[in-house]
């Protein structure tokens with residue numbers, strides 16, 4: 064079922080209170096400082112969104128530099144056109160999943176000095192009520208970042224077996240009541256709107272849990288969105304390609320908004336920063352492994368209180384950056 068085929072009128076509250084907003088880039092000065100872009104260099108922005116980070120980085124790369132931007136949301140390409148017309152940096156856009164986009168660029172022989180990804184959704188996506196990302200608006204169950212993609216949240220919720228839905232809620236939402244929620248989802252089929260999903264969540268959890276710890280549907284919406292968009296698989300696929308394409312001295316940065324993503328970025332970079340992996344009981348190193356990375360952020364960088372006050376959506380952000388110090392042998 065194509066979620067966008069459902070005709071649901073925009074709720075008055077959505078149009079009056081929340082028109083799609085500008086996306087405020089998170090940790091932008093910190094990202095720019097840690098990537099240290101210079102005139103004439105090449106960078107890849109894997110998640111163009113509203114171009115907030117791109118604008119800052121492009122200004123440092125200058126007219127002799129190149130910024131390649133990727134985003135799988137066709138709406139981002141329209142914003143990119145405006146950005147490209149305004150910047151004097153050389154630019155290019157790839158309307159692809161960043162895992163595929165990076166593979167394409169690597170195949171073309173691109174060796175950028177920096178690659179960065181600002182994961183998750185943009186404010187424009189959350190606030191476009193009709194895209195169904197938010198439990199705050201009644202909307203079709205869509206949640207596709209790439210609107211050309213076939214699978215929507217409605218397809219997943221109405222067609223996947225109960226056990227697979229429960230597993231997605233557990234894996235991608237760390238939802239303790241996954242079993243009960245999945246049962247309610249299946250019992251109430253067909254689900255058509257975000258309100259139907261919120262109602263299934265409320266019915267699938269104990270009454271006491273409905274009023275504790277934020278909106279009861281928050282984890283379910285996160286899980287379904289991650290499943291619809293294959294977000295963790297894309298990240299797992301993209302990180303090694305991003306790393307491979309960097310020359311020695313090149314930098315990789317990841318900004319995450321939940322622990323499932325941050326854990327992946329952290330492990331990936333820590334793995335590369337590790338030297339010898341011989342068992343401690345061996346008197347000398349036999350693995351000969353040298354570190355490929357130096358971590359520029361020993362602990363994740365988080366936004367300060369001022370940034371969170373000005374942009375509450377920045378609250379859960381964690382940024383990690385590393386520099387390549389050697390090629391893998």
Ligand SMILES: C[S@@+](CC[C@H](N)C(=O)[O-])C[C@H]1O[C@@H](n2cnc3c(N)ncnc32)[C@H](O)[C@@H]1O
Nearest residue numbers: 088110112113114115116134135160161181297
């Ligand atoms: C948090 S926003 C980025 C905001 C941007 N840095 C800015 O300053 O405006 C994330 C963007 O990445 C895109 N995105 C998320 N996952 C993606 C993926 N796997 N491949 C391509 N684009 C992705 C989303 O469509 C969204 O536009």
